[in-house]
Amino acid sequence: MAQRIDISENVLCEYLDGDAVLLDLTGETYFTLKGTSARMWELLTNLKDNDAVIEQLLVEFDIERSIVEQDLEELIADGAKAGILHVSDS
Secondary structure (H helix, E strand, C coil): CCEEEEECCCEEEEEECCEEEEEECCCCEEEEECCHHHHHHHHHHHHCEHHHHHHHHHHHCCCCHHHHHHHHHHHHHHHHHHCCEEEEEC
């Protein structure tokens, strides 16, 4: 099921050498995402839909769908728990 993903207004993101460095302005917490996780974040920022992100990652990477789904689910869950992502059903 597709979920709409919104990035918190309180998060700044900078991309450095393929990594995403996130700063949560509310809690003044830094997060670093590397490799595929950084790309997932970038796609979430632009597409805002987990199914669309999965489809794009399958085009870009030679990886099994189940792995992409699991990794994205973990990123979304961790982001929601940290308060930097907001998830709603589409």
